[in-house]
Amino acid sequence: MSTPADSRLIKEGFRRAEAITRRYAKTFYFASRFLPADKRRATYALYALCRLSDAAVDEMPGPANEHLQRAQSAIALAYSTSDVKDALLLAFRQTVVRYDIPKEYFDDLLDGMKMDLEKKRYDNFQELYLYCYRVAGVVGLMTLKIFGAANLRATHHAVDLGVAMQLTNILRDIREDFERGRLYLPQEELQAHGMTEDDIATGRVDRRFIALMKHQIQRCRDHYAAAKPGYALIKDPRSRQVARVMAILYSRILDKIEQNAYNVFRQRAAVPLSEKLLYTLRILWRPDA
Numbered sequence: 001m002s003t004p005a006d007s008r009l010i011k012e013g014f015r016r017a018e019a020i021t022r023r024y025a026k027t028f029y030f031a032s033r034f035l036p037a038d039k040r041r042a043t044y045a046l047y048a049l050c051r052l053s054d055a056a057v058d059e060m061p062g063p064a065n066e067h068l069q070r071a072q073s074a075i076a077l078a079y080s081t082s083d084v085k086d087a088l089l090l091a092f093r094q095t096v097v098r099y100d101i102p103k104e105y106f107d108d109l110l111d112g113m114k115m116d117l118e119k120k121r122y123d124n125f126q127e128l129y130l131y132c133y134r135v136a137g138v139v140g141l142m143t144l145k146i147f148g149a150a151n152l153r154a155t156h157h158a159v160d161l162g163v164a165m166q167l168t169n170i171l172r173d174i175r176e177d178f179e180r181g182r183l184y185l186p187q188e189e190l191q192a193h194g195m196t197e198d199d200i201a202t203g204r205v206d207r208r209f210i211a212l213m214k215h216q217i218q219r220c221r222d223h224y225a226a227a228k229p230g231y232a233l234i235k236d237p238r239s240r241q242v243a244r245v246m247a248i249l250y251s252r253i254l255d256k257i258e259q260n261a262y263n264v265f266r267q268r269a270a271v272p273l274s275e276k277l278l279y280t281l282r283i284l285w286r287p288d289a
Contacts, residue, residue, distance in 0.1 A: 006090060013091030014041045017048035024051050030276050031245040034284065036238055042146045045095040048088060049075065050109060050139060064117055072110050079103045099145045105138045112138075120181055124188050125219075131184075133159065136166035147239035149230075157230020161243070164223035165250045171216055172253055175203065175265045189215065203265030213262045217254050224251050245280050252279070 021029045021044045032043045052071060077084060078093040095101070112134025122128040140162030144154060170177070170184045177184060178200055190196070193212040224247055231247075234240040249271055256269035 009085070009087040010090045010094055013087035013089070014045060016088050017041070017044035017091055020044075020048040020051055027249050027271065027276070028246065030273075031242050031249060031280070034238065034245065034280065035242050036236070039146050039236070039239060041091075042095040042099060043143060045088075045091045046101075046139075046142050046146070049092050049106075068110060068113055068117070071113075075103070075106045075110075095146075101142050101145045105142050108134045108138045116182065121183055122186050125186050128184060128186055129163065132163045132166040132170075136162035136169075138162070143243075144234075147243060148235040149233050150235050151233045154230045154233035157227045157233070160223045161227035161230070161247055164220050164227060164247070167216070167220045167223065168250050168253050171213065171220070171257060172264060172269050174200065185212070185216070203263075205261070205263045205265065210262045213257065213264075217257065220254055221251065241283050244283050248279050248283070249276055 018041070021032070025047055028043075028047060032040055035043065049071075074086075074089055075092075078089050078096065084090050084093060096103075112131055115131050115134065119127075119131075122131065137159040140158035140160075141155060144158040149155070149158075174183075174185070183197065183200060185200075189212065190200075193208045193215075195208050195212060199206075199209065227247060231240050231243050234243055252271045252275065253269050256271060257264060260267045260269060
């Protein structure tokens with residue numbers, strides 16, 4: 001049984017989770033604002049733990065492996081019956097218990113984070129898909145637990161949406177990732193388009209790169225399309241709308257890449273707040289449009 005002190009810590013943990021989400025996931029935070037309050041707080045708690053695990057790889061000083069081990073220990077503690085006094089971890093524990101989110105999802109997530117330490121290149125899309133599933137597909141499964149689904153088929157669509165969003169991030173962040181020593185574009189697809197890593201290093205945008213990007217963007221859109229039938233399987237109407245908002249706002253990043261003539265090296269593709277509001281209101285007012 002939780003104590004008044006625990007309740008205060010849990011509230012503080014949800015406030016911290018919201019602050020982390022607001023800072024690091026602007027599109028996700030914007031869309032989640034339209035969820036019912038309990039589900040909104042839960043998504044913040046999930047995102048905050050996922051974000052801190054991700055930050056352990058690139059942003060925290062010191063050996064990344066040690067940071068990931070600490071993240072793994074923290075998640076294990078949250079799933080245990082041991083006493084927890086960290087506010088964020090208490091909010092996370094309440095979330096995973098209330099929505100019955102399996103620990104295996106977080107095990108997969110951490111395996112994906114470890115891939116960023118051990119694997120800097122991907123030979124083919126099969127390898128890249130495994131990475132996307134671990135770092136984003138399982139996040140789709142976690143989120144689905146909070147949203148609630150009327151049919152197990154929704155899990156496949158949730159994975160498709162998570163993978164689509166991660167592939168979108170990869171295309172948007174090619175320059176930043178390359179500067180960190182990583183290239184997620186499959187090597188065999190680079191070669192098929194007659195490109196080398198020197199082309200990426202110099203930010204060369206020519207017909208070869210444009211053809212490569214068109215292929216990658218179409219793959220993203222295929223995954224967004226595969227996710228679409230899952231929205232109707234979400235039980236809560238507002239959560240159903242928010243899932244659609246997330247998908248549309250993220251897919252708009254692909255439109256921005258195209259509008260920027262595929263030059264992801266010079267300009268980071270972003271959806272302005274005015275457009276986010278327009279698409280969101282359109283869905284909220286006309287959910288079946």
